[in-house]
Amino acid sequence: MFPLPEGIDWHGVVGSDADSVELKMLLALDGAPVPTETTRRRGARRVYLLDTPELDLCLAGVNLRVRRRGPRRFDLVVRVRDRDRVTGRRGPREARVELDVLPGNLLRTTQLRRTVDPDTATACLDAAAPLGSLLSGTQRRWLQTLLPEGMPETVLDALVLHGPLTTHRYRVPRARFAVGRAFLEHCRYPSGRELRELSVKCRPVDAPRAAVALARFLADHRIEVAPGHRTKTALWIEEIREGRAAS
Numbered sequence: 314m315f316p317l318p319e320g321i322d323w324h325g326v327v328g329s330d331a332d333s334v335e336l337k338m339l340l341a342l343d344g345a346p347v348p349t350e351t352t353r354r355r356g357a358r359r360v361y362l363l364d365t366p367e368l369d370l371c372l373a374g375v376n377l378r379v380r381r382r383g384p385r386r387f388d389l390v391v392r393v394r395d396r397d398r399v400t401g402r403r404g405p406r407e408a409r410v411e412l413d414v415l416p417g418n419l420l421r422t423t424q425l426r427r428t429v430d431p432d433t434a435t436a437c438l439d440a441a442a443p444l445g446s447l448l449s450g451t452q453r454r455w456l457q458t459l460l461p462e463g464m465p466e467t468v469l470d471a472l473v474l475h476g477p478l479t480t481h482r483y484r485v486p487r488a489r490f491a492v493g494r495a496f497l498e499h500c501r502y503p504s505g506r507e508l509r510e511l512s513v514k515c516r517p518v519d520a521p522r523a524a525v526a527l528a529r530f531l532a533d534h535r536i537e538v539a540p541g542h543r544t545k546t547a548l549w550i551e552e553i554r555e556g557r558a559a560s
Contacts, residue, residue, distance in 0.1 A: 321418075322399055322419065325399035326399060329399045329517050332409045333411045333412075334411065335411055335512055336414045336512060336520065337414070338511050339539040340510065340537065340539060341538060342507055342539070347511070351485055351486075356383060356481075356482060357481050357482070358380055358382055359380070359478070360379070360381075361478075362475040363444055363474060364475060365468060372550070375456070376394070377390070377391055378390045379437075387431055392425075399412065404455055405455050408424060408425045408455075414520065417542075420544075427449045444473070445469050445470040476503060478502055480500045480501075482496060492522045493516075494514045494515070495530070496512050497509070497510070498512070500545060502549060502552050503552070508548060511531070
């Protein structure tokens with residue numbers, strides 16, 4: 314548990330080339346809720362995965378996510394995740410690198426995001442336009458370098474939608490959390506499965522102090538954490554595969 318979980322190279326985190334660090338903690342669903350006076354509602358998001366029917370991209374560590382962030386606000390994120398690497402690939406010049414610090418684990422995430430025209434996004438989500446048209450030229454070229462060996466580039470023109478995952482997001486005011494930006498997310502998967510996650514985003518140099526602040530916030534409000542940790546995407550992949558096996 315935070316503040317300084319074992320197995321994390323904190324010196325490496327502080328001195329890394331990452332653009333940001335995000336510390337994440339899953340909360341127990343059967344525990345007391347986070348006090349409402351500590352958060353402010355930011356709204357709901359609907360997130361879709363773009364992949365092959367068999368999730369070949371996700372299983373190779375590559376994620377394509379379309380996010381509806383508000384009325385007529387959409388973006389597309391191409392993301393690749395490396396386990397336990399403080400330094401490593403950065404992808405295209407426009408890509409951002411984030412270190413995800415989980416209890417006892419560290420993941421390096423490189424992502425390339427673009428804002429999508431709302432009419433184009435709506436047409437794609439309604440199956441009136443091909444999903445591949447959501448990709449920018451830079452995203453498509455990067456994806457071609459990330460495809461698993463033997464997978465043809467034509468797969469990018471035959472993607473399907475999985476989802477949506479609905480996420481309600483709340484912000485912890487800076488007056489209550491001075492180091493970084495803290496958020497609470499309550500996620501509901503298509504099956505009805507739920508997940509609650511408290512996270513803090515900060516600069517690499519501030520990561521140790523943010524970890525201490527996160528531990529103090531949990532203790533002060535008697536918030537119970539979940540045993541173990543699974544990422545939101547890992548749970549989603551598991552759910553999709555279970556659904557396919559049952560059908």
